[in-house]
Amino acid sequence: MHAFKYHKPDTLAAALGGGGDDTRYLAGGQSLVAGMKLRLSQPSDVVDLAGLAELRGIKADASAVTIGAMTRHAEVAASGEVRSRIAALADLAAGIGDRQVRNMGTLGGSLANNDPAADWPGAVLGLGATIVTSQRRLAADDYFIGLYETVLEPREIITAVAFPVPGKAAYVKFKNAASRFALVGVFVAQTAAGVRVAVTGAGGAGVFRVTEMEQALAKRWSPESVQSIPVASEDLTSDIHASAEYRAHLVSVLAARAVAAAG
Amino acid sequence: MGIPVALTVNGQSVTADVEPRTLLVTFLREHLALTGTHVGCDTAQCGACTVLLDGRAVKACNILVVQAQGAKVTTIEGLSGGDALHPMQAAFKQHHGLQCGFCTPGMVMSAVELAGRMKDPTDEQIREALDGNICRCTGYQNIVKAVKAGLANAG
Numbered sequence: 001m002h003a004f005k006y007h008k009p010d011t012l013a014a015a016l017g018g019g020g021d022d023t024r025y026l027a028g029g030q031s032l033v034a035g036m037k038l039r040l041s042q043p044s045d046v047v048d049l050a051g052l053a054e055l056r057g058i059k060a061d062a063s064a065v066t067i068g069a070m071t072r073h074a075e076v077a078a079s080g081e082v083r084s085r086i087a088a089l090a091d092l093a094a095g096i097g098d099r100q101v102r103n104m105g106t107l108g109g110s111l112a113n114n115d116p117a118a119d120w121p122g123a124v125l126g127l128g129a130t131i132v133t134s135q136r137r138l139a140a141d142d143y144f145i146g147l148y149e150t151v152l153e154p155r156e157i158i159t160a161v162a163f164p165v166p167g168k169a170a171y172v173k174f175k176n177a178a179s180r181f182a183l184v185g186v187f188v189a190q191t192a193a194g195v196r197v198a199v200t201g202a203g204g205a206g207v208f209r210v211t212e213m214e215q216a217l218a219k220r221w222s223p224e225s226v227q228s229i230p231v232a233s234e235d236l237t238s239d240i241h242a243s244a245e246y247r248a249h250l251v252s253v254l255a256a257r258a259v260a261a262a263g
Numbered sequence: 264m265g266i267p268v269a270l271t272v273n274g275q276s277v278t279a280d281v282e283p284r285t286l287l288v289t290f291l292r293e294h295l296a297l298t299g300t301h302v303g304c305d306t307a308q309c310g311a312c313t314v315l316l317d318g319r320a321v322k323a324c325n326i327l328v329v330q331a332q333g334a335k336v337t338t339i340e341g342l343s344g345g346d347a348l349h350p351m352q353a354a355f356k357q358h359h360g361l362q363c364g365f366c367t368p369g370m371v372m373s374a375v376e377l378a379g380r381m382k383d384p385t386d387e388q389i390r391e392a393l394d395g396n397i398c399r400c401t402g403y404q405n406i407v408k409a410v411k412a413g414l415a416n417a418g
Contacts, residue, residue: 001284001286002284003282003283003284004283004284005283006266006283006327006329008329008332026327026330029325029326029327029330030307030325033286033325033326033327034306034307034325036284037286037305037306037325046283048329048330050330074319097395098310098394098395099320099373099376099392099393099394099395100307100310100313100320100321100322100373100395101307101322101395103316103319103320103321104316104319104321104322104325104326178308179308180394
């Protein structure tokens with residue numbers, strides 16, 4: 001790992017102004033530290049957000065569950081408030097990586113990194129969540145751009161994510177057995193704004209929605225509605241773990257399983 | 264260059280000036296000579312470097328020591344009281360939950376964290392809890408047996 005200057009501010013304002021030209025924000029560090037060890041990331045300055053208490057915690061009411069950006073996956077998984085309102089979120093958090101990763105990794109860190117095989121983007125897009133940052137509120141549909149790419153500005157920090165409470169929702173993923181990232185993950189939900197189907201792990205440009213499946217489920221909420229809807233493989237990822245055609249097949253299979261799991 | 268860190272390791276207060284890029288596992292092994300915490304893959308997959316950070320099992324090879332500022336860290340050396348093995352260590356010995364032993368410190372630390380969360384987990388729950396710990400001797404059968412016995416003894 002290359003040397004860097006370390007900063008640990010205790011206010012959001014100081015975090016926004018801290019560091020130099022090539023600053024990276026450190027949340028749980030489960031992707032960033034690993035990337036720095038491999039020198040894939042070589043920031044001159046690291047600003048640690050762990051001192052910002054306002055970025056932690058879970059608030060819930062009848063219409064939404066709002067989770068602070070620095071809340072760890074394990075905390076979301078263990079939250080009774082999350083489980084009682086959006087069980088699919090608690091299930092998703094409980095299936096991220098492994099126990100040790102969930103004990104450090106955070107919601108905000110995952111979303112800022114936007115790994116194409118991460119789980120959280122599926123929930124954020126699948127529920128139509130709102131990403132709250134240091135300067136604005138972003139709709140999920142406007143947030144994700146591509147691989148490891150979002151609309152976040154270099155000096156913009158996610159502070160919380162507001163997930164609307166859905167009628168029904170479920171997330172089913174097919175894990176890469178070694179990394180436990182999603183080879184394909186499908187999040188389905190009945191929300192106040194309509195049915196949503198989001199796919200992570202498979203897209204060549206990251207998480208995406210499947211409108212054909214959404215329309216079919218809006219007409220009839222049943223696994224049979226989606227299991228035979230094909231997804232074009234042209235825009236999907238092909239790598240040593242799975243071909244694009246296999247991923248396309250998994251999307252339909254997992255969408256049906258997710259609808260069944262949602263009930 | 265160095266920045267000051269202060270943390271508690273196995274009940275002892277520790278202060279040091281470190282380079283910010285120092286990993287927690289490097290600090291434990293090279294600064295404090297606590298070599299029971301192992302580096303296996305060095306890419307945060309194998310779990311041999313697992314320690315407890317304020318009671319949470321974490322991978323010390325994927326954390327900067329500055330992230331443990333002010334925290335309580337427990338390593339495998341901190342489990343036993345003198346010559347008396349911790350119940351989980353004793354269970355690993357009794358049930359031969361190891362072959363080469365390289366992964367064992369991490370396995371034991373993950374199992375100790377599990378003991379704080381679940382009193383009577385199923386075999387499947389034990390295997391899930393050890394998802395982040397890899398044994399390349401394929402000794403999982405006895406590891407699961409040992410964890411089950413260790414949890415019973417700890418209770």
